[in-house]
Amino acid sequence: MKCRSLTAVAVALVAACTIEVPLDDKRCPCADDWICNPFTDTCERPTCDADVTTSNLSAQWSTSNEIFWTWDVAGQPSAFLSYELVLAESKDDLETRSGTARTFDVSTNSELGDPITSVVTRGLDPDTTYFAQLVVTDSSQCSFGSDIVARATRAEAQNSVVIFRDEPVAGGVLRPEDAGGPQVVSDGTGAHIEYVPRFHDACVPEDEDFDSVRALCGQPIKLQEMTLDVSRDEASPQLDRLNADTFGESFLEMSLSSEAPVDTLVFQIWFRLASCTTDDCRYVAGGFTLPANSGYEPIQIPLTEFRTADDVALTYEVLDVPDGEPIKEFGFSFQWHKTGTYRIDDIVIRH
Structure with missing residues (x-):
């Protein structure tokens, strides 16, 4: 009887407790209502609720000076404002938007002002690996960034x-x-x-x-x-x-x-x-x-x-x-x- 009483008390104590598991800096993937920071691969609380999101950024083909990108978009179409596709030769440059980072937006590709799901980036260097992130912004100025992907351009064609x-x-x-x-x-x-x-x-x-x-x-x-x-x-x-x-x-x-x-x-x-x-x-x-x-x-x-x-x-x-x-x-x-x-x-x- 004594043993059963102690066991019952232990179960009751466990049932009465809530164990807090810190989610900040947890490695991705993340729990609901958290987002993954692709630069650190850790979870963060979002600063706003995005009405438009993007996923599955992928490079479908490349030439010596161009890369063709595709992606999926979800959310409220009426809330879409614009895209921004950023390319850089390193993840550090991509995160800081400095150094080799190049931004393709409505000023370079006017179609990025529409909720499209593909674009060509031109004027790239041959035989170079580019890291890319797509950012979609909604009408409330809330931005959502895709995962980071990489693709290399081909070597300079000789003939x-x-x-x-x-x-x-x-x-x-x-x-x-x-x-x-x-x-x-x-x-x-x-x-x-x-x-x-x-x-x-x-x-x-x-x-x-x-x-x-x-x-x-x-x-x-x-x-x-x-x-x-x-x-x-x-x-x-x-x-x-x-x-x-x-x-x-x-x-x-x-x-x-x-x-x-x-x-x-x-x-x-x-x-x-x-x-x-x-x-x-x-x-x-x-x-x-x-x-x-x-x-x-x-x-x-x-x-x-x-x-x-x-x-x-x-x-x-x-x-x-x-x-x-x-x-x-x-x-x-x-x-x-x-x-x-x-x-x-x-x-x-x-x-």
Whole structure:
């Protein structure tokens, strides 16, 4: 009986006590209503209740000078204010926003003012590892930061297959050829493609009042009638063409300049191979913006990101002549602003 009484007392004492477990500085993951500090990997009390949060920041691809990021967003869409994506070459620089840290926000990528879930960061150094954190801010000025992720850019590409440099290659013809359409214009050091939508009837019809027409048009511009073999000929290995080993890291690069008052949507860029006769079999990429009133800005897209309407990715095998095919058309369609002037130059495949 004595033993049972002591046991009962002990149980009662334990049941009556509340043991405080300190959560400050606890290693992540964290309990409900706490947040993880990704720089210290410890739990902290939030200073505000974020109405919009983000997760799963990830780098989907990289080239020598660009990284394409995606993420998830949750919360109240109406409370979204803006994103800020910060990159740095070390976690210390990322945390202090100093040294090598670079901030991409609405001033560099206007689309970060919308609740999107992807963006391309450009102008990066080759062969460099970048640490990244995405911060989303809601309308009450409460900010929420993602976990930190890292991705390296690729080494500087050493070889190029030219599609346009001062002039079209491989017999290419610039179209449309009607008055006011795109032109190859000399610029003193060479030549570039220039397009002024307001001079082109297909974009801004002459019989309509200029001020009343829609601000944008999607006129495609094409380099057609090419016979561009981009695969390496073993009989001429000195040519800077692609091969099976380099294709996976190859990318399209083109320099774009916009004199338009607003950002321009780069809707589609595509390759059409010799046997392709419909739009569905073109290999297409796109869906990013060109900043307003920008000087020449190189944009890069991995060749592996080009896909047909059936989501079939471009591969080296379909380009490897003679079993594969040469490229007969390269084209692009922007949402041209009617008051803009656009210049396109140095269209190359780099590897």
